[in-house]
Amino acid sequence: MSSMKCKINLFNLVPYCKNAYKEVYIDRGMLVTDFFLATIIPYIIQFMLWSWFFNSAELNEFNGYQYKTLMVYYVFVIAFNRLNNGYGIVEYYSSIAHSGSLSSLACKPISLANQRLADFIGGSALYCLPVVIAYFVHVYIAQVDLLSAVIGLAKLFIVMLFSQILCFYVSYFFAIFTLVLYRPHFLLNLLSAFQIIFGGVLIPYNFWPEYLHMIMKLNPFYFIIAAPVEVIIGTYNEGILHYCMITLAYIVVLRVITSVLENHLVKRSSILGG
C-alpha cells in the first residue's frame, strides 16, 4: 500500500516538474544571461588570479592541485553552484507565506515540500547543460577511453541528483524561517554566502587554514557543490558510494527536521497575508 502511494505521489509530481521546466525555458533571455554571467565571470576571476599565482610562484602543484586540475575544478564548481541554487526556494516560500497563499498550497494532497522539490528539480533541468557540456569537454581534453567516459557520465547524473535533493532540503530549511523573519533578504544572503564559502566555490576545502578543514569538509554545502565535483574529477578519495551515503544521511535528517520545524512554525504563525 505504501509503495503504491509512493508511486502515485511520484506520478503526481511530474506536472510540477514540467511546469517549472517550461517556466525557465520560456524566459530564455534570463536563461542565457544566467548561463553567461553566473558562470563565465566567476571563472574569469579565478582564472586570472590563479594563472598569475602559478606563473609567478613557479609551482607545479599547490595543496595537491596542479594548475590544470584546479581550472577544471573551477569550471565544474561554478557550474554546480548555478545548478544547485536554492535562492528561488527561499524567495518563493517567503512570497507565498506573506501573501497569504501558503494555506491553499499546504492543504493539497501532496505535501508543500514535495511540491517545491518537484518544482526545483524541473526548474534546474536546463541548468544541468553547462555541467554536462563541461564534462564532455573535460573527457575530450583528458582523452578518457569510452568505457570510463560512460561510467563517469553515469556518476555525474547520480551526483547531480543527490546534490540537487540535498540542496533542496538545505534551502527549504532556510525558507521555513521566513515564517519568523518576515523578509527573506537575510536568509538569502546567508544561503548564498554559505554556498560560496562552505560549498568550496571560492577555493577547495584544503586550501583554507588547517583549523577550518573539518568544517569545510563536513558541512552539507560541501556535499552540494564541491564534493560532487571532486567525485567527477577524481579527487574525492573516499569514492562515490561514500558520497551517496553521507548525502543520503543529510537528506533524511533534514527531511525530518524541516517537517517538524514547518509544522511547529506554521501553527505558531498567523498567516493572514499582508
Next chain:
Amino acid sequence: MLSYLKMSLKSNATLKVDFAGFMFVTLLIFGFRYTYFGVFFQEVDNLGGWEEKYIYLLFTLSIIMTLLSNSFTYSIHKYFDDVHKGKIEAYLVKPTPQYQVLLFRGVNVSNLLLFFMLGISWIIYLYMQGHLNGISAWYFTSCVGLFFIGVLVNISFVVSFESLTFITARNMPIDYIHSELNRLTQVPASLFDIKTMGTLLALLPMVFSCSVIIQFIRDGFGFPVQLYLCFALIQIVGSALIFRKLQQSFDSHGG
C-alpha cells in the same frame, strides 16, 4: 529627499533581525574573503605586481563601494519595477524631481548604515595604524572623489539599462547583471592585458572603479586614471540623457 530616507529607515528599522543578520553575513563574507586572498600570499608577495596591502585595500574598497552603490540601485530597481507594473504615474505628477524619487524612495538603509559603519571604522583603523600620516588634503580628497565617481558610475550603469523598461515594459534583470559584473572590481587592473583593459574601460568603466583608486595611490594622476575619468563622465552624462529621453517615450501602460 529626507522624507524618503526617513520612511526607508522606518521601514527597515521594524525588522531588526533582518538588519542584524545582514550585518552578520556581510562581516562573515568580509572575513572569509580576507582569508581567501591570504591563500595567495602564502607563496607570492604580489598579485599582478600589486603588493599585499594594495590587494587588501582594493578588496575593502570594493566591499564599501558595493554597499553604497547597492543602497541606491535597490531604489532604482524598485522604481522600474513600478514602471513595469504600470504604477509609476503617481510619482511622475509629484513636484519632487524624478532623480530624488529614483534614488531615494526605496533606498536600502541596511546597506547605507553598514556603509557608514564600515567606512568610518576603516578610516579610524587607517588613522590608528598611521597610514594617513603625511597625506596631503588634496591627495585624500582626490581618493574620496574617485570613490564617489565610482559609485556614480555604478549607479549610472544600472540607470541606463533599467531605463529600457520605459519602452519595453519588461522587468530587466539588471540588478543581477550588475552584481555579477561588480565582482570584477575585486580583480587588480594590472592583471588585465592592455587591450582588454582599454575595451573594458570604454564599455564598462565600473569594472575599474576600485582599481583606479589604487592606481592613483601608487602611480599618481596618470594616463589610465585620466582615461577612466573620461569614460566615467561619458557614462554618467549618457545615462542621465537616456533616462530622460526614454521617460518621454513612456506610455504608462506597464507590462
